[in-house]
Amino acid sequence: MYRAPVADIAFTLKHVAGLKSALDAGSFGELGEDLVDAVLEEAGRFATDEVAPLYKIGDETGAVLKDAAVTMPAGWKDLYRRWIEGGWNGLSAPEEFGGQALPTMLGVAALEMWNSAAMAFGIGPTLTMGAVEALHKHASDELKAKYLAKLVSGEWMGTMNLTEPQAGSDLAALRSRAEPAGDGTYRIFGQKIFITYGEHDFTDNIVHLVLARLPDAPAGTRGISLFLVPKFLVNDDGSLGPRNDVFCSGIEHKLGIHASPTCTMIYGDGFGGAAPGAIGWLIGEENKGLACMFTMMNNARLAVGMQGVAVAEAAYQKALAYANERRQGKAASYTGNGMAPIVHHPDVQRNLLTMKVLTEIARSISYSCAHALDMAHVSEGEAAGHWRDRANLLTPLAKAFSTDAGVDVASLGVQIHGGMGFIEETGAAAYYRDARIAPIYEGTNGIQAIDLVTRKLPLGNGQHVHGYIDELKAVAADVRASNRPGFGRTANLLDRALADLTEATNFLQARLADGGQAAALAGATPYLRLISLAAGGAYLARGALASEQRQPLCRFYTENMLGESVTLKERVLGGAESLAEAGRALISA
Amino acid sequence: MYRAPVADIAFTLKHVAGLKSALDAGSFGELGEDLVDAVLEEAGRFATDEVAPLYKIGDETGAVLKDAAVTMPAGWKDLYRRWIEGGWNGLSAPEEFGGQALPTMLGVAALEMWNSAAMAFGIGPTLTMGAVEALHKHASDELKAKYLAKLVSGEWMGTMNLTEPQAGSDLAALRSRAEPAGDGTYRIFGQKIFITYGEHDFTDNIVHLVLARLPDAPAGTRGISLFLVPKFLVNDDGSLGPRNDVFCSGIEHKLGIHASPTCTMIYGDGFGGAAPGAIGWLIGEENKGLACMFTMMNNARLAVGMQGVAVAEAAYQKALAYANERRQGKAASYTGNGMAPIVHHPDVQRNLLTMKVLTEIARSISYSCAHALDMAHVSEGEAAGHWRDRANLLTPLAKAFSTDAGVDVASLGVQIHGGMGFIEETGAAAYYRDARIAPIYEGTNGIQAIDLVTRKLPLGNGQHVHGYIDELKAVAADVRASNRPGFGRTANLLDRALADLTEATNFLQARLADGGQAAALAGATPYLRLISLAAGGAYLARGALASEQRQPLCRFYTENMLGESVTLKERVLGGAESLAEAGRALISA
Structure with missing residues (x-):
């Protein structure tokens, strides 16, 4: 079973993603390594001892809907109670509302552990923290006073209500509507689908953040507003009032994360005898709901990226343990009695190392993204802008590369188990x-790639990404300067990958500038992978420079896997025309 | 829902994999295109109209075990009856026992269709055909007379019993034992696991082929014999006699193919009141069981490869249909009203084209393998040897590349469906x-790669593979000679991939010759993918040369995907040392 890899996580936070230098520079005030280590240790203990043992029952029984109420798997409600009692919900939340205001890096590291232990558990509080962030930034003081402390403590949970049947990736097509009631509140009507933790028995109240259109709002994304719609109305003294007209009408039968209730939510249908029209409060300005929601979505994207890291780590641990246990055949490196543990077979080693490397790279990218968020938070002026750009650049990588890695690593994990898998x-x-x-969720990986190319490459007049690549190149130079033979051909191979990356970046920026949008869109997905793999090489090398025992993994990666940059660059530079031509034949007449 | 792509299948059989020239040369006697087309058409109709509609219930209810009896999903028993009534079971089986003796190519094409329609259905008869082949080649006339006709008609089904808990990939560890009864029969004792269709209600009798050890047999694989163990003993008049002492004690709860019962079989435990000791008959010679079983296994490997092709085809069809239906966002190429069907988005096109190309390549390799089997069957002397070598070379490619493609394509298929996926x-x-x-099954893909490198590269004194590569190079030359601008950079890119392949082949052959077994094993998996991708490019080009409308797909492949050959070659040539070094750290103390 999963054991939180606290030492690995701490190492990557500190020595790869920048936490150590930030702590040393006093960027986070009094915060020191001791507290960081203690928090990670304790999160690791909780994830390992409390969350992981409940994974299986969650997968097997799942969340169950009956009469518009969702019952969570046996033991999960109590698990959630212990988890919020541990203060984990408010780890990175504002102190003003009871949070601990620890750096996002720590929040993200803990999030990885909850998700490794049980992804269906980890996803719930992620939504709550998104709601906290959106309310904190955009809601009125009154709404904040009423809701924030309870969302920060975890006494109530929050949700994000975006998707409708006709509006998934394209929110311009939203139809849910909000009518002003004349008393400052609104009545919300509509159907939302795929609402994660839209209904459950963890908490007495659930705070829904809902996108809807006001009457006469402009069409498209500029006519969408954000509303707070509680499951139970809240009295002025904070006690629960009447049931609001929002109900769960169904939960999905899904491929995985069975314990995470994926709900269809009906607003304003008078369901269950409630007064028709769900009562809601506007968050932020009218018709600016999407901007508020994007606050949540960016963090949610990094959080989903952590799910990729998390499931990869858990799958790797399981496969590694099995490979050391299961015996089949003979192997040159095995000198013991009987059949060799399959970990001795080179092909099994290749699969395991591929899993480990993908996990480490995804973790490094994601933690680096969290680091940029933290630095933006504690910086001012130009420095803050720099770090915001960096977080924006790395968010699509953290989301897409990590989640692709999650799938690939989990698939290799099944393979290593053979028939048992x-x-x-x-x-x-x-x-x-x-x-x-x-x-898929929080913006498909294809959309992340489009975001990267069309919105992130232009950051800082197109220079921010080159600054990032220069930092990666400096790592390659450090590898060369280290003169360590154990790095093998790492320096040269990193140089090549980063040259490929520079060339592909220049190409895409030129296409964006000269109206070659189609070529840029065609190259987006291979480009996202290219920048991730090249960055991954530099991150692995940075880790190996800090700790020599990490050198063999870095060398394995650069000598066995980084060559993919050649293909990816070719795909970006020369693939668009044939893609467009062959693509036309796919379109039905 | 799946519709059998009869025209695509026929095209690939005839113009890519060699059926047309073989028919024209009269290699299959009277058999002409008319009959081929009619058989494919009718198989396609049956798969589309009869099998596919029962897929969902098979997945949802699965096979159910109660009191050692397995009940198949509703409608499946009747489906099987209609299927054998259509004569599909004996399509490629010997005429002598009631089969139609059509070329393996046709059998394999039909098999693809059954598996696309419902993989859990397609796998059952595959085992029966393996049993037919093993009995036909190795069994005594008496056993043949008693069992073959009923297995060919499908009145009875067959199974392969190899795996035991401690013996999966490594059959040397088998423990099941067979004791001579003194009357020419044997008593079989032991436990077998993962027995596909080990028990079910399709047929009145089930004929198990079982590997077991005779008393005092040598240790390891040279002490294994093959036995026929029927579920019901068979009287001399062909009627069923007493129940034999072989029982299903459990079926697995699996990730997929739920309707395929994966059984634990108990031999000789006196279960259910049977006389202890399962009565069995020796097939072939004592201690030569593995050789007999390999007859079955090679065909089973190609058959499993067809499952890869099949599931890829089905997943592609579903994704293509959805992409033409689902509308989200705007796209440059869409001039209609409202949101564009997502098939207009370049990134969706890239995913769909990747799916299509992987499917076509897997199909081309697998059909080419079947063609080689057919040609070996109808050839004599050196020619027969050449085609046997070719089939042997292509079998691991057909198995491993196709099944990896099946997973990758199915995963992309989920992605294209977004949240609905x-x-x-x-x-x-x-x-x-x-x-x-x-x-995984029928030899993991890692084992296929090892088989390819250690057993297939040496074929024909190491020259057979180079002959194959020369044929692929001739296709590249034909592309260049065609002078068609629509091929884009295909000729050059094919040349590069085939040069990479030649270099990697030479490298591995040199390592095998100079004792560098470890480097050869380390490079096996990337080499298998390299030869498959390079061959795939040539097959796509051959198709495009025969039909210009296939040219854009070929060009998409060579300009977007074939560049992977560069990485793969580097991995084979330069990856072993760092793999071994990093791999050591994976081994538990």
């Missing part, structure tokens, strides 16, 4: 099932 | 679940 009881297949949602 | 009702997730077993 296909048997549900073994548990490897469950990771393969869970992992599959992460490349 | 994760909902079981949609059906995309079921392909992702089903596909995952194929890279």
